[in-house]
Amino acid sequence: MSLRGEEDPLWYKDAIVYEVPVKSFFDANNDGIGDFSGLIEKLDYLHGLGVTCLWLLPCFPSPLKDDGYDISNYTDVHPSYGTIDDFKRLLAAAHERDLKVLIELVVNHTSDQHQWFQAARVAPAGSSARNFYVWSETDQKYQDARIIFIDTEQSNWAWDPVAKAYYWHRFFNHQPDLNYDNPEVLEQILHVMDFWLEMGVDGFRLDAVPYLIEREDTNCENLPETHIILKAIRRHIDTHWPNRMLLAEANQWPADVRPYFGDGDECHMAFHFPVMPRLFMALHLEERDPIVEIMERTPSIPETCQWALFLRNHDELTLEMVTDEERDYMYLAYSADPTARLNVGIRRRLAPLMNNSRHRIELLTSVLFSLPGTPIIYYGDEIGMGDDMHLGDRNGVRTPMQWSGDRNAGFSRADPQQLFSPVISDPVYGYQAVNVESEEHDPASLLHWTRNMIRLRRLFRVFGRGTIDFLQPANRAVLAYVRRHEEDDTILCVANLARNVQPVHLDLGEFAGLVPVEILGYTEFPVIGVEPYFLTLGPYGFYWFELQHRRR
Amino acid sequence: MASTGSSSSIAVADADSARPCDAVVGIQSYNDADTIAGVVASAREGMRRHAATGCVILADGASTDRTVAVAREIAGDECPVVAVDYRRPEVDPLKLPYHGRPGRAAAMRAVLQAARDRRAKTCVMLDARLPNLRPESVVSLIEPVLRGEMDYVSAHYVRHPYEGAITKSIIYPVFRALYGARLRQPAALEFACSTSLLDHFLEQRFWDAEGAPTGIDMWLAATAVTGRYRMGEALLGVRSVAMRPVAPDLSTALGQIVGALLVDLKSRAQLWHRVRGSVPVPVVGNVDETAVPPAPDIDPEKLRESFRLGYGALRDVWASILPPRTIIELKKVADAPPERFRIHDDLWARIIYDFALGHHLKAMPHEHLLGALVPLYLGWLASFMLEPGTDDPDAAEQRIDRLGMAFETQKPYLISRWRWPERFRS
Numbered sequence: 001m002s003l004r005g006e007e008d009p010l011w012y013k014d015a016i017v018y019e020v021p022v023k024s025f026f027d028a029n030n031d032g033i034g035d036f037s038g039l040i041e042k043l044d045y046l047h048g049l050g051v052t053c054l055w056l057l058p059c060f061p062s063p064l065k066d067d068g069y070d071i072s073n074y075t076d077v078h079p080s081y082g083t084i085d086d087f088k089r090l091l092a093a094a095h096e097r098d099l100k101v102l103i104e105l106v107v108n109h110t111s112d113q114h115q116w117f118q119a120a121r122v123a124p125a126g127s128s129a130r131n132f133y134v135w136s137e138t139d140q141k142y143q144d145a146r147i148i149f150i151d152t153e154q155s156n157w158a159w160d161p162v163a164k165a166y167y168w169h170r171f172f173n174h175q176p177d178l179n180y181d182n183p184e185v186l187e188q189i190l191h192v193m194d195f196w197l198e199m200g201v202d203g204f205r206l207d208a209v210p211y212l213i214e215r216e217d218t219n220c221e222n223l224p225e226t227h228i229i230l231k232a233i234r235r236h237i238d239t240h241w242p243n244r245m246l247l248a249e250a251n252q253w254p255a256d257v258r259p260y261f262g263d264g265d266e267c268h269m270a271f272h273f274p275v276m277p278r279l280f281m282a283l284h285l286e287e288r289d290p291i292v293e294i295m296e297r298t299p300s301i302p303e304t305c306q307w308a309l310f311l312r313n314h315d316e317l318t319l320e321m322v323t324d325e326e327r328d329y330m331y332l333a334y335s336a337d338p339t340a341r342l343n344v345g346i347r348r349r350l351a352p353l354m355n356n357s358r359h360r361i362e363l364l365t366s367v368l369f370s371l372p373g374t375p376i377i378y379y380g381d382e383i384g385m386g387d388d389m390h391l392g393d394r395n396g397v398r399t400p401m402q403w404s405g406d407r408n409a410g411f412s413r414a415d416p417q418q419l420f421s422p423v424i425s426d427p428v429y430g431y432q433a434v435n436v437e438s439e440e441h442d443p444a445s446l447l448h449w450t451r452n453m454i455r456l457r458r459l460f461r462v463f464g465r466g467t468i469d470f471l472q473p474a475n476r477a478v479l480a481y482v483r484r485h486e487e488d489d490t491i492l493c494v495a496n497l498a499r500n501v502q503p504v505h506l507d508l509g510e511f512a513g514l515v516p517v518e519i520l521g522y523t524e525f526p527v528i529g530v531e532p533y534f535l536t537l538g539p540y541g542f543y544w545f546e547l548q549h550r551r552r
Numbered sequence: 553m554a555s556t557g558s559s560s561s562i563a564v565a566d567a568d569s570a571r572p573c574d575a576v577v578g579i580q581s582y583n584d585a586d587t588i589a590g591v592v593a594s595a596r597e598g599m600r601r602h603a604a605t606g607c608v609i610l611a612d613g614a615s616t617d618r619t620v621a622v623a624r625e626i627a628g629d630e631c632p633v634v635a636v637d638y639r640r641p642e643v644d645p646l647k648l649p650y651h652g653r654p655g656r657a658a659a660m661r662a663v664l665q666a667a668r669d670r671r672a673k674t675c676v677m678l679d680a681r682l683p684n685l686r687p688e689s690v691v692s693l694i695e696p697v698l699r700g701e702m703d704y705v706s707a708h709y710v711r712h713p714y715e716g717a718i719t720k721s722i723i724y725p726v727f728r729a730l731y732g733a734r735l736r737q738p739a740a741l742e743f744a745c746s747t748s749l750l751d752h753f754l755e756q757r758f759w760d761a762e763g764a765p766t767g768i769d770m771w772l773a774a775t776a777v778t779g780r781y782r783m784g785e786a787l788l789g790v791r792s793v794a795m796r797p798v799a800p801d802l803s804t805a806l807g808q809i810v811g812a813l814l815v816d817l818k819s820r821a822q823l824w825h826r827v828r829g830s831v832p833v834p835v836v837g838n839v840d841e842t843a844v845p846p847a848p849d850i851d852p853e854k855l856r857e858s859f860r861l862g863y864g865a866l867r868d869v870w871a872s873i874l875p876p877r878t879i880i881e882l883k884k885v886a887d888a889p890p891e892r893f894r895i896h897d898d899l900w901a902r903i904i905y906d907f908a909l910g911h912h913l914k915a916m917p918h919e920h921l922l923g924a925l926v927p928l929y930l931g932w933l934a935s936f937m938l939e940p941g942t943d944d945p946d947a948a949e950q951r952i953d954r955l956g957m958a959f960e961t962q963k964p965y966l967i968s969r970w971r972w973p974e975r976f977r978s
């Protein structure tokens with residue numbers, strides 16, 4: 001337990017989030033599926049890793065046609081993962097270790113197995129029960145709304161033979177959208193939130209929030225009425241549950257995401273989707289422009305709000321928020337094998353995308369950790385886990401965590417055939433080569449490196465809270481920016497995006513007289529003068545410097 | 553935390569006694585009927601001389617003697633004694649509290665809360681076992697705060713150069729180098745604080761933490777320093793304390809006080825990584841510094857022998873905390889004759905920093921780690937005593953100042969390893 005101070009209501013600004021699918025992490029009861037008890041057993045590992053917040057993928061009862069994003073009961077847990085009491089134990093054990101817990105809450109839609117939908121199908125047209133969902137006698141309404149899962153869906157409408165009407169679904173056809181024009185829907189969702197907040201969860205990742213409301217002659221995304229709903233949710237949280245957090249999933253351009261923060265009265269956090277593919281693009285192009293351009297297009301947000309940043313997650317590397325040309329480039333650069341492509345993205349993990357290059361993984365992680373926002377680490381990326389493109393949908397990046405070289409990667413003692421997914425077993429990324437146990441024993445491993453970087457980042461609030469100013473050195477292979485927070489925290493970040501050694505002259509005139517101290521080694525560099533500051537960076541090298549005053 | 557829950561012998565403050573006042577004097581007591589009268593009288597007189605309104609808040613640990621009654625008898629109407637209740641932990645007979653008073657943190661918290669209730673401009677903490685406490689000492693502590701010049705005034709006692717060596721060799725230099733304030737006695741039991749600092753103290757999460765009973769005084773000082781409150785030290789002369797029934801052995805005392813320091817370092821890493829250099833802490837008060845206590849009965853040759861034995865027995869344990877270069881240097885020290893037996897300041901600073909890293913990285917159970925430090929500490933003390941001139945108070949002060957500077961100089965050694973633990977033991 002930290003000895004210092006009261007809980008900070010802005011805790012999420014300094015957090016390091018670890019995204020974990022319970023089913024993939026550790027199987028304590030050896031039925032082949034990860035569970036809450038298994039996650040509890042591994043909390044010490046996560047605490048030791050240094051992350052401060054867990055984001056659990058959906059754990060609700062579900063037919064699992066979309067990996068749990070098809071919820072059939074909001075106030076229970078999926079029996080494969082344990083019981084509500086197990087979940088409470090998990091919360092208590094996490095909190096004992098100062099770990100916050102976010103849970104996924106899919107508020108846009110339910111499973112078609114949810115009792116609300118089953119009731120709606122048979123309820124009289126026009127009744128409140130029926131109007132929990134969006135119905136139509138025709139499938140021609142809202143034609144301006146795009147289809148998101150273009151590989152599997154032809155329409156956003158599906159016919160229900162019982163209701164004898166079409167229902168609206170922005171995602172799979174077994175996921176009918178809730179109808180937020182019906183006030184009872186919001187009321188019920190608030191009850192659901194109260195249920196989990198009362199138990200002690202620290203926040204929700206609100207899935208697919210841009211799609212809550214539908215209106216004719218619009219693309220049915222980011223509508224003003226959606227923000228009215230979010231403000232109502234936030235008001236409810238602030239009134240009853242202080243220090244809890246809402247994280248919006250809105251896969252949109254930064255200017256379109258900005259309204260999800262409102263005036264600090266909607267979501268506390270939102271994902272910055274467009275920066276992610278541009279990090280990969282900049283690395284492949286060996287020039288900084290994609291990163292600088294998107295960050296400069298990112299509007300400022302209220303003081304109490306925060307961007308959520310990530311390199312990889314449980315979905316494909318989404319390419320929705322890039323231009324057509326950029327998308328083509330990304331496909332050519334990162335998915336020469338067409339089987340890696342899914343929907344509008346690339347379904348691969350970080351290490352394979354980096355061709356298993358430690359230097360490149362470290363470089364991208366250092367940029368992730370130093371851009372303004374809260375970084376999110378996808379489970380297994382801290383050890384360089386690979387993926388399995390032979391598994392359907394996005395299941396190839398959701399395989400069992402590789403704990404050791406033992407059977408089933410140490411994930412479970414069940415018969416291998418019983419596992420919810422085969423473990424990765426190829427020669428490069430297989431569990432015999434890549435696992436926590438071996439990396440724990442190797443001080444030079446990616447796991448040790450990641451752990452050190454997490455600890456290091458946590459020492460500097462400037463990374464989570466500071467401003468950013470990009471420098472514009474002539475060498476475009478070098479990405480350089482200054483982070484500033486309060487009076488004594490100024491960090492200069494310099495990264496070489498190229499595979500070769502690069503020289504760079506940085507205009508640091510405004511910091512003349514300060515001493516750059518390299519953060520990792522606490523090594524003092526020559527004092528900054530009025531002339532451009534010269535540095536040489538090794539291949540994919542990066543430096544973080546504290547700009548210090550001379551000793552008093 | 554478990555509580556006896558029994559404090560029926562103590563009357564809890566009534567509403568009327570919570571009236572606003574200038575100063576609250578907090579006294580923690582337990583079976584101190586022999587000494588408390590003098591402490592209360594000095595408190596009362598000190599406040600009278602400063603024309604301050606106030607009261608004594610007595611946090612008594614359910615004394616079985618007349619401590620509370622004596623305190624009340626000696627107090628006057630202008631300075632009433634108000635007893636506060638607090639949760640006292642069950643005493644684990646296997647664990648000896650360093651200060652001999654279970655529940656010290658809870659008692660202090662109760663006093664601070666009582667001071668806040670009274671909107672006191674200052675709260676001063678005193679030990680009930682100070683038979684020679686003078687009213688001037690109370691004035692020295694409270695005056696700078698009541699004048700609005702300081703937020704935290706810590707006691708600074710005159711000690712023989714060979715006394716208080718844990719503070720001199722470890723606590724002071726680490727505190728100075730890491731937190732940036734040259735506070736000579738950071739774990740002093742007596743101090744005064746301002747209203748704003750008092751509120752800040754009560755916001756902290758450490759009150760119920762493991763180690764609080766022994767570490768609380770230092771943690772409060774660290775909280776004041778790192779919170780950038782205005783600090784001061786009050787010269788209070790020689791501190792004579794009534795004997796404790798059972799004194800802790802060196803290993804326990806060192807383990808508890810250094811352990812508390814290392815816990816604090818970990819929780820404040822974000823802050824001390826940014827502190828560069830140090831500033832002196834202003835000293836207030838005026839006492840006869842020539843009245844130095846007599847030298848303690850310590851034989852440096854025995855200390856040196858303990859270090860040499862420790863080197864033989866614990867070398868492998870040290871090697872899991874200290875880098876090879878340090879082990880080699882320690883071997884040279886162990887082999888040296890008395891006249892050349894020296895643990896140089898840079899080496900000592902790196903040793904302490906490596907132990908701090910070992911504690912942070914859980915290189916071994918904390919109890920074992922702190923136990924392994926004992927022979928090294930004895931070696932340092934032997935080295936200090938064998939150095940010519942260190943028995944002179946002024947020379948010793950200058951010597952400790954140089955040691956503090958060495959800890960500042962070596963601070964990058966600690967930071968670079970703290971930030972990148974791969975460098976631990978390298």
